[in-house]
Amino acid sequence: MQARRQKHEGITRINSKVARDINRSIILATVRRGQPIPRSEIAEITRLNKSTVSSIVARLIDEELLIESPDRIGGGTVGRKPVNLSLAQGKHFIGAISFDAPCTRVAIVDINGTLRARDEIWTKVVSPESLVAQSVARLNALRATIGPHKFHGIGASVGGIVDADQSRVIYSANLGWSNVDLSALIREQAPDVETISVENDAKASALAELLWGAHRISSANLVFVLVGVGIGAGITINGRVLSGDTHAAGEVGHMTVVEGGERCSCGNSGCWHLYASEQALIRWFTELKSTTPGSVPAVALSDVVDAARAGDADALKALQTWAQHVGVGIGDLMCILDPSAVIVGGPITQVWDLVGDTVNASAGGRRPLASQHKTTVLPTSLPDNPPLLGAAALSIRSVFADVTISM
Amino acid sequence: MQARRQKHEGITRINSKVARDINRSIILATVRRGQPIPRSEIAEITRLNKSTVSSIVARLIDEELLIESPDRIGGGTVGRKPVNLSLAQGKHFIGAISFDAPCTRVAIVDINGTLRARDEIWTKVVSPESLVAQSVARLNALRATIGPHKFHGIGASVGGIVDADQSRVIYSANLGWSNVDLSALIREQAPDVETISVENDAKASALAELLWGAHRISSANLVFVLVGVGIGAGITINGRVLSGDTHAAGEVGHMTVVEGGERCSCGNSGCWHLYASEQALIRWFTELKSTTPGSVPAVALSDVVDAARAGDADALKALQTWAQHVGVGIGDLMCILDPSAVIVGGPITQVWDLVGDTVNASAGGRRPLASQHKTTVLPTSLPDNPPLLGAAALSIRSVFADVTISM
DNA sequence: TTCTTAGTTGGTTTACACAACCAACTGACT
DNA sequence: AGTCAGTTGGTTGTGTAAACCAACTAAGAA
Numbered sequence: 001m002q003a004r005r006q007k008h009e010g011i012t013r014i015n016s017k018v019a020r021d022i023n024r025s026i027i028l029a030t031v032r033r034g035q036p037i038p039r040s041e042i043a044e045i046t047r048l049n050k051s052t053v054s055s056i057v058a059r060l061i062d063e064e065l066l067i068e069s070p071d072r073i074g075g076g077t078v079g080r081k082p083v084n085l086s087l088a089q090g091k092h093f094i095g096a097i098s099f100d101a102p103c104t105r106v107a108i109v110d111i112n113g114t115l116r117a118r119d120e121i122w123t124k125v126v127s128p129e130s131l132v133a134q135s136v137a138r139l140n141a142l143r144a145t146i147g148p149h150k151f152h153g154i155g156a157s158v159g160g161i162v163d164a165d166q167s168r169v170i171y172s173a174n175l176g177w178s179n180v181d182l183s184a185l186i187r188e189q190a191p192d193v194e195t196i197s198v199e200n201d202a203k204a205s206a207l208a209e210l211l212w213g214a215h216r217i218s219s220a221n222l223v224f225v226l227v228g229v230g231i232g233a234g235i236t237i238n239g240r241v242l243s244g245d246t247h248a249a250g251e252v253g254h255m256t257v258v259e260g261g262e263r264c265s266c267g268n269s270g271c272w273h274l275y276a277s278e279q280a281l282i283r284w285f286t287e288l289k290s291t292t293p294g295s296v297p298a299v300a301l302s303d304v305v306d307a308a309r310a311g312d313a314d315a316l317k318a319l320q321t322w323a324q325h326v327g328v329g330i331g332d333l334m335c336i337l338d339p340s341a342v343i344v345g346g347p348i349t350q351v352w353d354l355v356g357d358t359v360n361a362s363a364g365g366r367r368p369l370a371s372q373h374k375t376t377v378l379p380t381s382l383p384d385n386p387p388l389l390g391a392a393a394l395s396i397r398s399v400f401a402d403v404t405i406s407m
Numbered sequence: 408m409q410a411r412r413q414k415h416e417g418i419t420r421i422n423s424k425v426a427r428d429i430n431r432s433i434i435l436a437t438v439r440r441g442q443p444i445p446r447s448e449i450a451e452i453t454r455l456n457k458s459t460v461s462s463i464v465a466r467l468i469d470e471e472l473l474i475e476s477p478d479r480i481g482g483g484t485v486g487r488k489p490v491n492l493s494l495a496q497g498k499h500f501i502g503a504i505s506f507d508a509p510c511t512r513v514a515i516v517d518i519n520g521t522l523r524a525r526d527e528i529w530t531k532v533v534s535p536e537s538l539v540a541q542s543v544a545r546l547n548a549l550r551a552t553i554g555p556h557k558f559h560g561i562g563a564s565v566g567g568i569v570d571a572d573q574s575r576v577i578y579s580a581n582l583g584w585s586n587v588d589l590s591a592l593i594r595e596q597a598p599d600v601e602t603i604s605v606e607n608d609a610k611a612s613a614l615a616e617l618l619w620g621a622h623r624i625s626s627a628n629l630v631f632v633l634v635g636v637g638i639g640a641g642i643t644i645n646g647r648v649l650s651g652d653t654h655a656a657g658e659v660g661h662m663t664v665v666e667g668g669e670r671c672s673c674g675n676s677g678c679w680h681l682y683a684s685e686q687a688l689i690r691w692f693t694e695l696k697s698t699t700p701g702s703v704p705a706v707a708l709s710d711v712v713d714a715a716r717a718g719d720a721d722a723l724k725a726l727q728t729w730a731q732h733v734g735v736g737i738g739d740l741m742c743i744l745d746p747s748a749v750i751v752g753g754p755i756t757q758v759w760d761l762v763g764d765t766v767n768a769s770a771g772g773r774r775p776l777a778s779q780h781k782t783t784v785l786p787t788s789l790p791d792n793p794p795l796l797g798a799a800a801l802s803i804r805s806v807f808a809d810v811t812i813s814m
Numbered sequence: 815t816t817c818t819t820a821g822t823t824g825g826t827t828t829a830c831a832c833a834a835c836c837a838a839c840t841g842a843c844t
Numbered sequence: 845a846g847t848c849a850g851t852t853g854g855t856t857g858t859g860t861a862a863a864c865c866a867a868c869t870a871a872g873a874a
Contacts, residue, residue, distance in 0.1 A: 015830055016829080016861045046420050081820080083820075249744055250745075251745070336640070337649070423829055447853055457853085485852070487852050488852090
């Protein structure tokens with residue numbers, strides 16, 4: 001049990017313990033994806049021997065991670081009916097926190113990825129200590145309602161640059177944090193928790209989309225573009241988050257999309273976030289309105305959206321300009337990474353019916369050859385806030401340590 | 408022996424054979440990186456037991472992959488002197504072919520990655536059949552000079568979109584090929600070869616830089632940008648090539664770098680290759696010259712380079728404009744991927760002393776936070792043509808099946 | 815009853831870990 | 845110079861854990 005918790009990153013030698021752990025994880029992942037599923041099918045998929053599957057499954061049932069479901073669906077028309085296996089419900093839980101201003105969300109998730117309870121904190125001025133204390137207190141309160149079951153870990157997502165290996169927040173513009181040992185702060189408030197994982201919000205959202213998204217993504221190469229106050233991307237390669245050498249992979253806000261364009265605080269000009277963030281939309285709208293006599297200056301994104309829904313031509317025009325620029329950057333991402341899917345999250349998804357086509361046209365035009373197999377840009381299919389589900393996805397990994405071996 | 412050749416991609420269950428194969432590969436990789444190295448140090452690094460290392464090393468010596476070097480360097484001041492191990496020289500070979508127009512290169516490489524023999528074919532009009540026949544014939548001729556040693560595989564790199572899994576060339580503009588089963592064509596001419604690997608030239612070059620580059624790249628996240636007639640990038644993540652869903656990852660020529668810029672055949676405008684390829688340099692030079700009275704139109708890259716070396720102001724200016732645009736695209740790559748290194752290959756490296764600073768300034772300016780740890784753009788450090796060494800790197804993998812396990 | 819598929823049981827194989835051992839070398843003390 | 849403790853490198857024999865295999869039982873259909 002202890003050994004399993006240990007991280008096998010990169011090159012690890014194989015001994016019998018590691019081998020068993022890996023096969024255990026493979027079986028768990030197979031059940032997660034295919035439940036309900038009989039042992040025989042697991043054996044076929046994993047190419048493990050029937051007896052090996054039986055023995056590992058027995059342990060997993062013992063650990064209350066799997067159950068034999070009484071409903072005997074499936075199996076051939078003849079022969080003994082299979083005993084189906086599923087993930088056990090209501091036995092193992094994990095916690096999720098999505099730190100953000102002005103809204104920090106907490107939730108309890110079961111190992112199937114379903115939210116069992118959730119809560120929110122609205123704040124503006126936030127020191128790391130106080131926000132962590134508040135949010136973990138809420139999480140503990142939710143835990144109390146669930147009962148005395150196994151609680152594995154806490155996952156936390158943060159908008160900003162995060163060192164996931166060290167569980168530290170390097171910098172967050174939204175929250176005004178820098179160099180915060182988030183793992184230590186959380187552990188102070190929840191000392192009994194086994195694992196704590198911290199990750200950037202877009203990266204976490206990408207993981208959540210892979211695990212629980214309705215779009216069935218084929219090959220686990222995904223780009224999740226979170227369009228909000230800033231703009232960030234979470235890239236997964238083979239189902240694993242791309243961190244980057246300085247944990248800054250996917251910090252795409254400063255990509256050049258307009259050569260010689262507007263000056264940015266980064267010292268350069270034409271950066272993507274100047275044209276594709278919420279602020280950009282608001283700016284375009286106010287610019288258009290200022291030329292129209294009798295204008296009302298918009299202050300929030302919702303004003304522009306409401307105006308557009310009411311048929312305001314300027315609002316619609318601003319949305320189109322915005323969408324077009326969002327698409328340009330996504331096109332670059334597609335050129336470089338050739339992902340199986342690009343998923344967009346954030347407030348933009350509320351107006352996807354208005355902007356989706358423009359984003360796709362702007363993004364998909366390039367790529368001369370791959371035209372038949374067209375990667376499309378889709379809005380998130382997650383049933384709740386992506387960064388919160390992302391945080392949940394992070395902590396799920398503490399149970400499902402998913403494995404890849406490549407030679 | 409047979410089982411080892413089999414590819415373990417993605418999820419594979421572990422049985423004793425796979426476990427031993429993995430440990431064998433780990434030991435081989437450890438020796439490759441640290442040679443000469445004693446058994447005790449291998450045991451320490453891999454955390455395998457001394458006895459396990461001894462037993463696997465014994466087999467590797469038996470297979471003539473390792474030798475005990477007589478030179479007993481290293482070891483502490485006291486105690487028994489270590490027996491150092493190195494990769495065996497002159498016992499195992501592989502072939503490399505870099506298909507390109509107008510020059511296709513072939514080489515024989517030993518398992519240390521050193522070129523033992525090489526040859527070139529200059530052609531313009533090339534059917535796949537004839538070029539493969541010619542090049543494999545040259546390779547076989549080189550093989551004959553090496554002697555009757557173990558010949559493992561052939562690696563081939565091609566400029567264009569390549570399906571590495573199927574060893575097919577999907578499309579190559581340079582060669583005018585499309586949908587070529589390159590593996591089958593090569594096998595026809597060299598039926599005894601065990602493995603044949605095919606890959607895009609930039610991707611292969613990235614691998615070569617990782618394996619044999621003088622820049623010691625820390626974390627194996629590398630971007631190799633091949634600037635030539637077209638512009639292509641090879642991205643490695645954790646030492647593995649990023650293929651992309653449609654094998655088009657790194658096809659960065661059609662990234663937008665100039666919003667509303669020049670029209671491209673892809674239907675879009677402002678594509679990077681219009682501003683950063685060799686053609687772009689030549690075009691800028693001729694544009695500058697056409698405004699200068701008494702100009703001589705340049706026809707080739709070398710003309711511009713020669714003029715610049717001779718102190719021609721227009722040539723220098725054209726080079727700077729070129730470099731600046733190369734840098735913009737690289738900056739985008741750095742934003743998205745945050746690699747540990749960006750390496751540039753192609754003719755541009757010949758004038759790196761003139762353009763290097765401009766490329767770096769243009770690429771590195773963005774990235775507001777990661778400023779202290781600055782990723783720099785460097786010219787390739789490979790001692791020969793990158794795509795040829797890349798092809799060699801591909802085939803090296805058939806011997807050194809390098810392993811990563813992540814949980 | 816026979817056939818088919820699901821799952822279990824007991825024995826076999828393989829490979830790694832462990833510990834005791836041999837090997838080779840240093841240096842200090844006699 | 846000779847000897848022996850101390851140290852490090854590498855080998856050998858034994859134990860154990862895990863997956864495989866083949867023969868088995870279980871359960872249901874034709």
